[in-house]
Amino acid sequence: MELSAARCYLKRQLPLLVVVLIAAAHRGSLPLASFVASTPGAPSARGQTHGAPNVFNLYLCICYRSEAFGAMRTRGSTRQLAEVAYVPPSPRYHDQGRRIVTEEASRPAATDDAPRAEAMPLSPPLPAPPHDLDSPSHVLIVGDFADINGGQAKVALDSARMLADAGVQVTFFAACGPVSRRLEHKRISVICLDQPTILDDPNRLRAMRRGIWNGEAAKRLTAVIDGLDPTDTVIHCHGYAKGLSPAIGPVLANAPMPVLFTMHEYFLACPNGGFYDYRKQEICTRRPLGASCLATNCDARHMLHKGWRVTRQVATWGPGQLPGGLTDVAYISELQREVMTPHLGRKVRLHHVPNPVDAPELPPVDPRQNDIFLFVGRLSQEKGAAQFAEAARRAGVRAMFLGDGEQSETVRRLNPEAEILGWQPPEAVQEALGRARALVFPSLWYEGQPLVPIEALMRGVPVICGTWSAARECVEHGENGLVYRQPTVDALADALTRIDDVPTFDPLPLRQRLGPDAHRRRLLDLYGEMLARRRAA
Structure with missing residues (x-):
């Protein structure tokens, strides 16, 4: 029994060992040539090869045969396993x-504006206007x-x-x-x-x-x-x-x-594209592919992922x-x-x-006439949906969520009075902004350049966000919104209660700076x- 358990343990750890060896080779600790070689591929006119490195095939085969990976596959959803790419027959x-x-x-399309565009009408190149x-x-x-x-x-x-x-x-x-x-x-x-x-x-x-x-x-x-x-x-x-x-x-x-x-x-x-530790629910400052990074399971799913x-x-x-x-x-x-x-x-x-x-050509909103604190986006932990639900309950303000995600039930449990309307078309989002006291953007990771806060500001709706998020770059504290300093429920709840400190503002300069x-x-x-x-x- 002990020998069998040891074999199972080694079988589960082997994929990570392979990855560590790959990373060590990349960092120069081991000769990379010992681990990476390209499979035959079709060279281009510039002599490039497009084959996949053999070591990737080795790693994937190990993952596929491991008990942990098998358990993931049998748990159901194809989304258990991440951004994994489809290999269709070569389209001609x-x-x-x-x-x-x-x-x-x-195939049936899942798109917001086109049921399917399998045959896109194309035009030959036309003479361009002078530029x-x-x-x-x-x-x-x-x-x-x-x-x-x-x-x-x-x-x-x-x-x-x-x-x-x-x-x-x-x-x-x-x-x-x-x-x-x-x-x-x-x-x-x-x-x-x-x-x-x-x-x-x-x-x-x-x-x-x-x-x-x-x-x-x-x-x-x-x-x-x-x-x-x-x-x-x-x-x-x-x-x-x-x-x-x-x-x-x-x-x-x-x-x-x-x-x-x-x-x-x-x-x-x-590696996960966001410098965010999904397990600890905090921004990650580890060196990518460093020893600490490789030893930490920061993924929202599984160590194999x-x-x-x-x-x-x-x-x-x-x-x-x-x-x-x-x-x-x-x-x-x-x-x-x-x-x-x-x-x-x-x-x-x-x-x-x-x-x-x-932004649509709609009249500016007078937020002082409204009482809805609006959240627009995915209801997930890194977006801070649950944190906002609890903060709104503590602050005694009306919370509305436009979006859906894995934390929808958590949001309902933390704030039974919150309105959760699911994903809405753009017109409905604009209608909700017109009734908003503020747009709350409690995201817990860096973000790139979040668009929803900018859309709100362009309507004259103040924004509440954290100092660690890129949303802060369009928010002037006390002028067109509030920026809180700690990613905690208490800090967010306090900001919600201070929204009356923000005066009305002119959204035109932002429209001109970030417009098409x-x-x-x-x-x-x-x-x-x-x-x-x-x-x-």
């Missing part, structure tokens, strides 16, 4: 005049999703529309469909690999492998880049961690035209050449710049490009600067 695209279609059968000679005539936008399923994808799609409206030809490259109708524009062509999101593949082993190294995405992106004019094109990447994988890193690093990478989160440095994330991070820093292969990186908040600068290479040029916020027009100008100016630098080199 045919150009049929002005349409691109895939041979794969269409600055230093600005590109073509921009290749690269991202995980061709549909809006979060803030990152929304910014990528909105940027494509803004550039196309300004006369720039845009190619939009994405791993995961469906294709949003927002990309229907005479100057936007779409190349979507039609791979489901990382969470959707029923074959979890295959999905995990693609999440670490999506060779198909790398090969197809290389083919697209090879067909573009490097003297008049800029590539703008909006992320890789949920579909494209670190495999696109070498493609970006070796591209013959300027590349801009926008950080919407923290995956370039942190932390091991998978670490393996992906090794792939990112090693064969993925991220962030080492990048020269121009955009940050969306000053807090993000402070956190990420120590983890980026010395040659990286940093550019502040905040996300655009297109300002964002488009920033992008075109930055693209022109990058092109001019490349031409002068």
Whole structure:
């Protein structure tokens, strides 16, 4: 019995041991060549290979056979296991005049604005209106999703529309469909690999492998880049961690035209993308892939999932050449710049490009006539939903939640009087803002550049947030909101009771600073600067 127990223990710990050896090799403690080698892959015109490192296959096989992983698989939800990527049959695209279609059968879509766009109407490149000679005539936008399923994808799609409206030809490259109708524009062509999101593949082993190294995405992106004019094109990447994988890193690093990478989160440095310890429910300050990081299970799910994330991070820093292969990186908040600068290479040029916020043309709110303290977002621990529920109960204020998540029952238990309305369409969110005394943003992690607080401020609704969150950058304490200093229920409850200290304010300056027009100008100016630098080199 003792021998059997010992074998079971070793079997459970073996995946973590493999990850530690990989990380040690990456850090230089062991020869990396002893552990990492590329499987045969199709070389591109620039001699790149897109095969997955063999060590990743070894780790995934061990995980798949371990008892702990088996228990996770039998517990049910495919979401137990994380951002794991689907490996569909290779989609083959045919150009049929002005349409691109895939041979794969269409799947039902889960999208907010398009039931399915399996065949996106495309137009051939049109002559662009006159624009600055230093600005590109073509921009290749690269991202995980061709549909809006979060803030990152929304910014990528909105940027494509803004550039196309300004006369720039845009190619939009994405791993995961469906294709949003927002990309229907005479100057936007779409190349979507039609791979489901990382969470959707029923074959979890295959999905995990693609999440670490999506060779198909790398090969197809290389083919697209090879067909573009490097003297008049800029590539703008909006992320890789949920579909494209670190495999696109070498493609970006070796591209013959300027590349801009926008950080919407923290995956370039942190294995879980947020510098947040989900177990301790606090911001993490450990050195990524350091001894303390490897020894700590900070993941919201399971230690094996932390091991998978670490393996992906090794792939990112090693064969993925991220962030080492990048020269121009955009940050969306000053807090993000402070956190990420120590983890980026010395040659990286940093550019502040905040996300655009297109607030509807609605009259400003008079919050002093309202009594609702509004929360909009996912009901999860890192978003502080439960903390706000309890703080509102203690402060004796009316709490309303627009959103859903794993902590919905906890919120109900902590504050039975709270109104939990679930996810709502944009019009309903704006209607709720019109009835809000304040927008409460109690997120417990750094965030990138949260959009909901900005949307509230643009309506004249004050915002309550913590000093550790990027939301603080638009909140002037005592002027248009309140910033509390400790991530505790008591501190938040005290802020809720002091909302009358905030006067009414003019939202127009913020609208002008972060509106779509300002964002488009920033992008075109930055693209022109990058092109001019490349031409002068």
